[in-house]
Amino acid sequence: MTAAGRAIGFALGAALLFGLSTPAAKALLAVADPWLLAGLLYLGSGLGLCGVRMARRAAGRPPREAPLRREDLPWLAGAVVAGGGVGPVLLMFGLSGEAAARASLLLNLEGVLTALLAWWLFREHIDRRIALGMGLITAGGVVLAWQSGRGFALESSALLVAAACLAWAVDNNLTRKISGGDPTLIAAVKGGAAGAVNLTIAVVRGTPLPPVASVVSIAAVGFLGYGVSLVLFVRALRELGAARTGGYFSTAPFIGAVAAIATLGEPFTMRLMAGGAVMAAGVWLHVSERHEHQHVHEPFEHEHLHAHDAHHRHAHDSGTLASEPHSHRHAHAGLRHAHPHYPDLHHRHGHSDRPEPDDRP
Secondary structure, three states: OOOOHHHHHHHHHHHHHHHHHHHHHHOOOOOHHHHHHHHHHHHHHHHHHHHHHHHHHHHHOOOOOEOHHHHHHHHHHHHHHOOOOOOOHHHHHOOOOOOOOHHHOOOOOOHHHHHHHHHHHOOOOHHHHHHHHHHHHHHHHHHEEEEHHHHHEEOHHHEEEEEEEEHHHHHHHHHOOOOOOOOOHHHHHHHHHHHHHHHHHHHOOOOOOOOOOHHHHHHHHHHHHHHHHHHHHHHHHOOOOHHHHHHHOOOOHHHHHHHHHHHHHEEEEEEEHHHHHHHHHHHHHOOOOOEEEEEEEEEEEEEEEOOOOOOOOOOOOOOOOOOOEEEEEEEEOOOOEEEEOOOOOOOOOEEOOEEOOOOOO
């Protein structure tokens, strides 16, 4: 399987886990305050991933991924605040007054906002197909917000879900800048730091802790739906870029909506079906994209986990691991060729329709 194929699998796996976590979080709101729930979910994510790293080391399997460097810390800090701190609190408060199925579909806005920020702030290339897909996903959100007799109306709970999508869109683009680093470490730091802060805020506010069994359940949902999901998402970002990864991840809301209807007994309405159908068309445009043209790779250096493919034909020092994949600082010579590609770590080049600066890590 190609690197892009594996990355698509990572993105869809991340979507599956996160999609299932939304109705699960809705059910857990019965035993935990929204702020407390957000903290416990992310703390469970961080502690669980720290446990995975410790178990690997104990088994003699140290991380092969590239470590985080000092220059990565501002991007990581911003991702922790936006995606680990602000986003989950907004979602939990939104879920407290919103049906899980409808909230799940509204989460499609995360992919749209991620792509818009990737194009506007980080100059990631977006073609007409991706733009049309974003338009359809947005239109689906409008269908969900349309109410008979009242026209377009968004309750405060839906606005909170949309605001959570914006926070995670910022997080996704900041994380893209450090996606060459160890994804388990990135997710563990984000979950541990943000979870501890939100849990502390909830306790200071006088929120009582739920029973131990409920805490364990919340931590398990956080580990899978936010921790493992984020690890897979970072691996996808590395190969696909923020906009395309967001497109594949947009399948998560459909998974969440179906799970909410099946497990929580929520009604299946015509408006839900229509909005979901329009959004599904937009997601299909994203996932069926093929981008190929003659492009130039300028010489540059960076570090990430890699195997020796067409983009990695370099010599090694005597101390470098011979087994693949491996991670070390390496140089790329100039290269001109054509092949299908995404805006991954090696394809963040300009396009004739919109000049883009070089922002490789």
